[in-house]
Each structure stands twice: as C-alpha cells, then as structure tokens.
Amino acid sequence: MAVYESRPWLRKALKPAALMLALSLTLGLGSLPLCQAQNAAGSGQAKPDPLLAEAQEALRLKDKKRAAAAASAAIEQAHPLAPWMDYWQLGLRLNEATQPELEAFYGRWPGSYVEDRLRNDWLLELGRRRDWPNFAADYPRFQMRDDREVACYGLLTEHLAGRKVLDAARSAWLAQRDGDDGCHLLATTLYEAKQLNSADAWLKLRLAVEANKSRAARQAAALLGKPVELALAEIQDNPARYLARKAKGGARTHTELATLALMRVAAGDPAVAAELMSSRWQRELPGELDAWAWAQIGRQAAQKLGPEAADYFERALKLAEKNKQSLSWSDDTLAWSTRAALRSGRWPQALKSMELMTAAEQRDPSWQYWRARALLATAADGASGEALRAEARGLLQALASPWTFYGRLAAEDLGEKPALPAAPSPLSPAERGQAQGHAGLKRALLLIDRGLRNEGVREWNYSLRGLNDRSLRAAAQEACEREIWDRCINTSERARGEFDLSQRYPAPHARELLAKSREAGIDPAYVFGLIRQESRFVMDARSHVGASGLMQVMPATARWTAKKIGLDFRPELMTDRDFNIKIGTHYLKLVLDDFGGSMAMAAAAYNAGPGRPRRWREGATLDAAIWVENIPFTETRDYVKKVLTNASIYAPLLGDSSARGGSLRARLGGQIGPKEDDKQP
Template sequence: MHWLKILTPLWAASFLTVAAPLAQAQISGDAVLLEMQKAFRKRDQSALTQMLPQASGHPLEAWAAYWELKNRLETAAADEIQSFLSRYAGTYQEDRLRNDWLLILGKQRDWATFGQVYAKFRMRDDRSVTCYALLADSLQGRSTPGMGQQVRDLWLAQKDADDGCTAAAGQMYAQKLITDADVWRRARVAAENNRQKAARDAVAIVAPEAADQVAQVFASPVKYLAGQSKSRGRERKELALLALIRMAASDPDAAATQMEGGWGAQLSGEERNWAWGVIGKQSAFKLSPDANGYFAKVRRNEDLSDDLLGWKARAAMRAGDWKSVRRAIDAMGPERTDPTWSYWKAKAMLAGRPSAEDKAEARQLLEDTAGSGSFYEQLALEEIGQRVTTPPAPVPLTAQEKAAARANPGLARSLYAIQIGLRSEGVREWNYSTNLHQPGGMGDRELYAAADLACERQAWDRCINTSERIKTFADWSQRFPMPYRDTVLAKSSNIGLDPAYVYGLIRQESRFIMDARSGVGASGLMQVMPATARWTAKKIGMTDFTPGMLNDRDTNITIGTSYLKLALDDFEGSMALAAAGYNAGPGRPRNWRNGPTLDAAIWAENVPFSETRDYVKKVLANTTNYAALITGQPQSLKSRLGTIGPRPASDPETMKDLP
C-alpha cells in the first residue's frame, strides 16, 4: 500500500481503520467462492443455495450464480434462466449457461426454444450444440448446401458418442446426405479407439438389427469371428472388420493371421485395406519391424484415414522406405499441409537420387514450412541453411493499450479467479475474453497488451498462450519467459545442465505455474512425482527431503533439474530420450530405443504415446528458442538431436531402481 505514504499519519490511520474490515470481508468472500466451487463439483445443491447470498457483490459473483443455477438447470424455469442471462449479459458465464441450456433443449427436442436461444449464442464451439442446430434446421426444412458434410465432419471428429451429433448423423443418413461408408467409418474409428457405445450408435444407424452384435465384437473378437460364416453381405463383413480392428489393438500379429487365414479374401478391397492399415498401425505402436510389411499389403492408400496414413509414413521412415513415406503423405487429406508432413514429404523427395523437379518442389515445401516456432518449422529452417534466431522486438505497447487491457472486465475477473485458486475458471474466462470471434474480439495489438498484463501478474500460462495467438509479430519475452532466472541458471550450472533445456522442459510441463498439479500426482514447476522426488533426493544426498517440500520453488527446481540430469546421463546425453523419460518414465524409452539406429527426429516421430511424442518435440523446440534468447546467438535444433539406437552392451543402466 505504497500510496499511503502520501497521506498524513492521521488520514492514513483513519483509512486503515476502514480498509481492514473491507479487506477481511473480501477474503471471506473469496473463501465462499472456493467453497461453492467444491460444492458445485460435489453437486451439493443445498450448500450452493445456502452460500449464494454470501457471494453477492463479489467480483466473481457471476461464477457463484452460474454454479448454483447450472447444478439444477434441467429443472429450472425458463424465466429464471432468462433472468440470469439478462443479469450477466456479455459475460463468459452468460454464454456458458446458454451453451448448457442448448444441450438440454436439444436433448428434449424443443426446437422452438432452441432456435431462439441459439441465435444469441456467441461461442459456437461446442460440437454437440452445432449438431443440434444442424439437426433442427434439417427437421424444419432449412437444409443448406454442405450440411451433410458438416455433420459428417463433426461426428467423425468425436471420440465419444453424444446425442447431438449421433441424432444429426442419423437424420443426414435418412436424407442420403451421409453415406453407408461414412457411417461404417465412424464405427471403425470408434472400434479402434475402444469406444463401444460410439461404435454401436453408428451401427444402429446403418444396420439397426445388427447393433446388439457390437457388444459381442468388443467382448471377444476372436470368439465372434469364429462364430461367423464368411458371408459376402456388407453388414457381416463390416462387423467382422470391427472384430479384426479390436483384435489388432491387443495382438496385431493374430489379426494378420486371421486376415491371411481367410477373412482377408472375404472382405472388399476397401475393407481389406483398412484392416491391414489398422494392423500396421498397431504393429507400429509396438515398433515392430513387421509394421512396414503389414502396411505394404494396403493396395490403395486413399482408402485409409489420415491417421492411418500418418502411421504408415512413420513405419516407412523407420524402415528407410522413403518412397512409401512419400506415397502415404500424398494420399492424405487435410493433414498433408501440417508442418510435420510437409517436412517429411520434402525429406522423402530428397532421398536417393532426386530429380531436379523433386529438388525444386522439396525446397519450396521447406521454405513454406520454415520458421522458429514448432519442431518441424525449425528443422525445415535448418534444411534451407538458416538457424533459429531471436526475432526483433515489436513496437512497444502504448499507455493507452495497456490501460485498455487492465480495464477489460473479463480479463480482470479471470486474473482474480486465478489469483484466489479458481484456475480452471480463470483460464476459461480469459480464453473467452480474448477470443477473436467474440463481439469486439481482440486483434494482435490487443492480444499483445493482454499477454503483457498476464505476464505482469505472473499468470505465465495465459501470457504464453495469448502471445502465441499473435499472427503478425512475436515478442519472445512473452512467448518464452524466464521467471526464477537466477535460481534456474544457478541450479543448472551447478550440475552441468543446459539452462535452455531446463526452461524448455518447464515451459512444457507447467507453463511456470508453481502450484500446478497433474492428474497423477506430479506437482510444481517441474511436475515431479513424489516417488521420483524421494528417489532423486536419495541419489543427490538430500537426507531431510519430504514430499511436502516439492511445493517450495527452490526445492522443486533442485529435485527436477537433478532428476533431468540423471536421466540425461543415463541416456548418454540424448535430450530426446531424456525428455521422453521425464514424461513417460525411463523404462519406456529404454524399450523404444531398441531397433535400428535412427535420426532422433525419426525416432521422436515414432514414439507410440501421442502425449510423449508431442512433449519431446515441444521440449526440444522450446530448448532451441531459449538457447537463442539466453546466448543471443543463432541456434541449431539438429545439433541437439543426433541419432538414437540400442544402448551399448557395455553401458550400464543407472536408473533401474527408480520406483
């Protein structure tokens, strides 16, 4: 309260006499909000109703009112809902409740009310609500060009079953705007992802009399196949394909045996290609040398999904089969333009003895992909002879731009929520307030000012994520902040660890949120598990360690950096392997490195866990950018990759005793 210095002692004393109770009242109000959040998560309506009056006038009153009404929304009167929407007009909570109400109205098939509410819905980011809106239009004779394709895309993008998109897909199928092939594809993808209800719902659309058989397919695919005649009817063959897909999930070799033992001959060419694609993918998950051979049995790449084609390309990379890599990428749909596949297509085109035309096309792909952002943008940049450098700082924010960000009520509520411990609510309100599709949505300079405000308040995750959305310039002090710099640099230097690597990992692990907690129990800046922390503390001689000490910033950094250094040493200095070990535990990358010696980029792209695959690439890209910031010199991602192969027989493992 530095401004009290300008008051006379008498006035200061008088102000504090009044301010102390006000501050205490605010603290009490914060406690009410925190308790209401707990009650909402427990669905304790009595507690919510009892505490709601105590939240009146609080800066986050809208959240309290939202929780209380949302918890009983299915039985609330329409007038009460409308009153909430009017009272909190323009806020995130208003539009969030509208979203919730639309889901209920769609399920109830109350299309008249749905249409009125949907017209004012701003977020438009809920697939189920969009499907309900398309279903309502269709049922009321308002079909539009592309409606079937839109429903199909929304439906196929969902892993789990839902009423909105399933009902809309059924309607589009009845109107012949979605085909049998579309519906069976949905069932296949659901089977591959072990989503039994989604698979059953799809089968019920195209073959309702066969829907009950889906449970048998999932319960025992081997038994199901053994009990089926090799009929040529599509329904029988598609159900057999679902069984083969489920079998491949646990034993791709057994599924291959079924295909070669007779089922392959019974399926159509397209069904057979899909089956071999799934078998190849599941074999690739196991990093089996058979994966590329299974994929070679696919006679027409265009029959596969982009996901299956991606795994075909990965398996071919491991096998050094660059022609198959190129053919798989060429057959992709929208995924083909992703930097991942642009980069690997260029590499495939340059393999062997490329023609002048291939060299020119590959060069263009690399130039179009090159940048300093993602893993493949950085690799493409190096392929054209450049390295990662820190971009020039943008034009500084004006006082007016900063003031506008501070005056934004949504941003203010968001930061307040984060400050008192309502992080998930604060993050959602921040994202809503900065979203471009909102009325008065933010342009790049406004996003820049919002990111600056978040950095100033040390809401580092909002600072980074908001800055990353700026399209026309980049401020790396926002995108790659270095809080706790003295501590990180000192701890890293003391154990011979690259501080850029530490910052790259922390940025991916926690976004510098000190109180971050993962669903599996990891905590703090470096997201260390208690058992891992105890093991590491013992290794470095920290005899007084207790798990509660992980909440201390310096201790968390000490334990995290020490563990990272132990992993790096255990993996012969491979940053890619150590990052994978930090994320998935050291045992898994020990197994993943067995097989041929590979360029580390190929190895990383073949990591079978999608989370770890993404993690390794982001940590290494972050590291390269942080190194450019810390050193002020151009940096190479490739120099941090090297090759990865089996551990030398003479090299002992030092982390086998890790719990």
C-alpha cells in the first residue's frame, strides 16, 4: 500500500476497478533493484561493452581475422556473450569451414540457441555443397526444424537413401512459396526419377504465378523445358500481348500457358480477363483450367472488392463440380471465394467454398465462425432446420473465448459475456529462481540490454521451448519486471492453462496514456489495444517503413497532426514518449472522427492509411464483421481484429464496466458502408 500512496496519480488517473492492474505492475517494478529498474529495455540505451563492440564491428566489415580474435578473447574471458561472438566469427567463414570445426563449436555451446542456429546455417551450406553424408549425420540433431529449404534437403537425403518420401516431398514443394535451391533440387530429382510428373510441375507453376513468386515460377518452368521457360518470360513481361499473338488452344502445354497469361491479365484487371474468357478462352481451355482461370479472376476481383467477384467464383465452382476432379485450388483462393460470397450475402456459396478447403484450413477459427453463421443463415425455419442450427451452436460454443476476435464474437452471438479468468496462483520463489537461472533467458536479456534486440528475441524464444505454463509465466515475469513488454506479453500468451492478465495485458505508461487519451477525447482502452498491437509498449520500436515509438507514428503523419493541433514538430521528438503519445492519440481521434466513430475503419486507417479504408467502405453496406474479414491486406485485416479484441479486454481492466466497454460487437458497430455524403439520392 505504501507504493500506492507514494503514487497519487494512480488514484486520480484510474477508476477503482483498474487499480488491481496498475498496482500489480507498479509493485512489480518497485521490487526491482534500482539498477534493473533504470535498465528498462524500453530506454533503447545500450551499455558500453568494448569487446562486444569490436566483434560487431568485425562482423559489419566481414573481417574474419578481427572476428576470430574477438571471439577468442571472449571465450578466454568467459564473456557471457561469447557464444554469439563465436557464432559470428564462424559464420563469416562458413563456406570454407569443415565438419570437425562445426562439431567443436557444437561442443563449446551445447543446447544453446547459437548451436542450433549455426547447425541450420551449416545444413544449408552442406546442401549447397551436395555433401549428403555429413548432412544426413547432422540433420537429426536440428531442433528448430523451421527452415523449409533445410527440410527439402532432408527429404532429398531420405530419397537418396532409398526411402519413400514422395507425399511429404510433394507437399513441401507445393507449399514452398519463394524459390530456393533445396526444394528445387528435391523436385528436380523426383521429376527426373519420374515420381513427380508434368501435371505436378504445371500445378506448381500456376501456384507460383498465383502467389506472384517469380523465382519459384521460373524453377517450375525449368522442369518443363526451355520452350516453357521462354514462354513464361514473355507472359510475365506482357501477358495481353502473349494472348493476342501467341496463345492457342489444343495441347496441354498451350492451354496451360494461356491460363498463366489470363492469370497475369486478371492481376491487373479482372474485368478484362473475364471478357477474354467469355469471348474465347472458356471454350478452348479444358474443364480443370477453365475452372481455375475463373477462380483466379474471382480472386483478383475479390481482393479489389469488386461486386462481380462472387459471380466469377460461382462460375468456377460450378465448372469444378461438373468436372468431378479433385480440386487443386489453394486455400488462399478458397478463402477469397468465401469472403466474396459473404460480401454478396451468398451463404450457400460460402459454405461450399469452406468445404473445399483443406482440413487444416477448415479448422481455422475464422472459417469455424463463418461456417456457423452460414449454417444459421441457411437453416430452414422450424424443426427441419434444427439440425443445422444445433451444429452452428456447437461450433460457436467450441469457439467461444475471451482472447480472440472470433472467440469473442462467438460468445456474444450465443448471448454470453466473455468472462476473463481469475488470476492464477502466485509464482513460487523456486519457480522464479528457475527462470532467473536459465542460461538462455539470461543471455537473451543481456543481448537486449546491449542493444541487440533481434538477437535477444531469437535467443529468448528458443529458450522457451518445452517450458510448461508455470515456467512460461516465470519467464514472462522476468521480462515484465525489466519492462521488456513484447517478451512479457508474448511469453505469457504461450501458456495455455494459466492466464495472467497483468502479463498479457499490462498497462505501462498508464498515467500518460490515460491523460493523453482523455485530452484527445478518445477511449483509453482503444488506445491501449492499439499500442499493444503496434509496438507491444516498446518505446524505441521502429518499423521497417520508419514508424516510431509507442504508437508507431510516421514522421509525415506526426508533422501533419502537429500542425492540426497547433503543436511544434521536430523529427527528434518522434522518440519522446509524451510527444509520441500525444501525436498518436490525436491522430487516432482525427481518423476516428473522419470515419464516423467506426473503430474498425479507424484502426484500418491507422495501419494502412486513411485513403484505403475510404475505398474499402464503398459498395454494399455490410455487417461490420464481414467488412473486416474482407479487408484486402492480410496484415491490416489481422491488425484490426487484434486491436478491437485488445480494446474489449482492456476496457474492464481499466475500469469500464459498461456493457459497451467489453463488447466486441459494440466496438465493431453494426454495419459499414458508403459515407452518407457519398450515397446516391
């Protein structure tokens, strides 16, 4: 209570129901030694470390001798980051390293992140060297198994050893999006062995063109011969000209190439591709490719939110059903088929599209929810529709959860209020001590403290493997108390049976955020929800496009907003916490007002710029959840879902006990459509 009394702003800034959250965080920070409290990673100030700086400079310059000397000194001095300096020096000369050198490295740092990461790098090197005996010996020791190219090399060694790998190899190859040596070599070997055939190669080529992955497309074309490679180059350069001058029907090669050209035309203008299909190509393409081409036209139209997208998909689905062949469309295409059907209110078509997805994709919460909604929409009145309604209720009940967008929607659709769980039992000193003594976690914290956040995050995540819920919470608490909020949140979220809200939904900078939110006239829970998604409360966060600070504001946006609200702007202020919060909250308020108070559209605008959601709201007026699911950008779609879910969870934690505060439906709003001023009289 002494800590609370010494911070009177807590009493003024927070409602009583919020004190538990803020007080728990304050107590946690208050229990830190002063040196740790001042060493919060959010400060972005790295401690000087001359030997580490020397190793980093050698790495930057690719100076092998300097790097080796720094690593040797680090090992001799038992520097806590010696494993990383050793990793850097050996990585610089990996192309000339030998297996005994790697074994010695593994022996120096057994069980560490750098051991497994260097093994990953070495396996790639062995694959490029075609050193299959050493690859086969080292690969079983690879722990992360998160590199698809290494996995393809691994399958190739299995094939060379005489084991049957076709199904796994075909799946890995088709799932590979970007071209690489490992998967291409695997496919080439199996193609030459006549285990993969030309139909497989054409499918891979179509999937690569669909995903706009030019290297993967060229590699698939290489399997089919030089004429196909040359034709693909022409199609990529000018598909309309290829269709007008060279494309023809008849043999499979000709119709496949015409289909690729139609896909490329559709990417630029789906209506032009649809006209080409109607006027000629739907008569010349075989049934499977006819359906594929219409589906691709539908996909491109759906991503542009064209009202005709559902018609294109309907034609494709009917052709696919008529052909009675197993469907080879990607889950991504079927997802857009579903979204187009939802947008146009065609519930049976949405059901059909979802049923054609792979079993794994059908289990995604998005499609579980929309399947339930589609079943309810298509169920007949009375007793004859009760079976479908019962199935829908079962899906919603299984999905209901306070933690996810569709989980909260499912609960609210059932008339339930998603309840947050009670706090778990406190961590014991032994549990805390185990986390504090974990070598990998300690090294990760030191890396972050030294300004090597990316390396620290990778070491941290690797160290979490195999930890149970209690151990994850203990690890998360180490990050929380050092104000490394992204690791605090993400680590706690890994726990499946224990839900520590003070870790998962912390409220750092509460005094400033609450004050600035109210000054701007915006819901604090919405601001907290947005920051949790934007920066995870990391003050020195900087995106790849230049957005900075807690609220990830772009410099041009900050300058414009500052002028709007009469605030001086200087670029160096972007990383000032209070300035960043003030600019961010006022900008969010400006876009919220511009979109009539729609939190969904304002969040989309904050992520993708206001011009895009202005276009996305055009057309039919939609259920707000359908509008969100149809956001064309995957990143923005996911962002909006998470910001609104976060806000719904923060609201009760910040003392908002109103029915609207914790309701996701209320935050979504009922419908989204054209702005009133834009509607035709």
